[in-house]
Amino acid sequence: MRLGKEQSAGYVEDTEVDSIAVDEVTAEITIDSTERTRLTPTAQPSIPVG
């Protein structure tokens, strides 16, 4: 490819970055979820105590 006569030289940053479309970003946020912290299905202990 013939580009003609040289004129100058330099450096330029690649300032273009791949953007992410909003609809591609998904997130699930759970606030104050007691279901995730409960270890037994009921509030009672599963093994009789005493």
Add this chain to the structure above:
Amino acid sequence: MGLSSWLSGSARGEHPDRPFTGYKLAHAALSADGARTGFAGLTMGAGHVYGVVADATCVWNSRHQSPRRWCGCGFYCLHALTDALSLGCATENRSALLIEVAASGRYIRYERGLRYSRQRVRAIKQAWCGCGRPGVALADAGSGLVGWRHLAPACDQCVAGRPTLTVRDFVARLDGRVRIDEGPDGMAQLPGMQAPAAMTAEQPFAVLTAEIALLHARLDNLQARLDG
């Protein structure tokens, strides 16, 4: 600018605040397993396939950074779209895609274009079938590199019966985002030429078919009289 100043070119040369927009030709390429796509150069870079973002390396001497003044290495692009269109007229370039790139990194600027170290493909602007119609798909070009098949644009009529990849599927398998610059009717027509009107193209064929059918009927009638 002497050699010493070029060695420190990034400190002494120009410092534009954003990449250059350039235009160039490239062959579309499909990996052997069909999972990935990329672009292959036409001349010096013909032996390599690059992705959406790529850094140039010298194919002759890996010890110097690309582009080097006394070497021909680096990516190339043209400033003007019309120059890239002209390049696409050459016989050996007919099956290439016309793409828009953002040129950055170290560069040497010439009258008509740039030689540079970092390239980002922004858009596919033109893809023409060998028959002159806009390309709607990419078909095996019959050439390639180890691990890669070259693809050539093909129109909806020339792709009939051939395995193809749509331009959108080609873009979806690239390693980054690339725009397809097409209008409501797809890729642009060749400059100075018009799309054929569907009726005028098909009408003579339809008339000929009717004439042949009529001729067959008369022959059958004649044969029936002779037999009778």
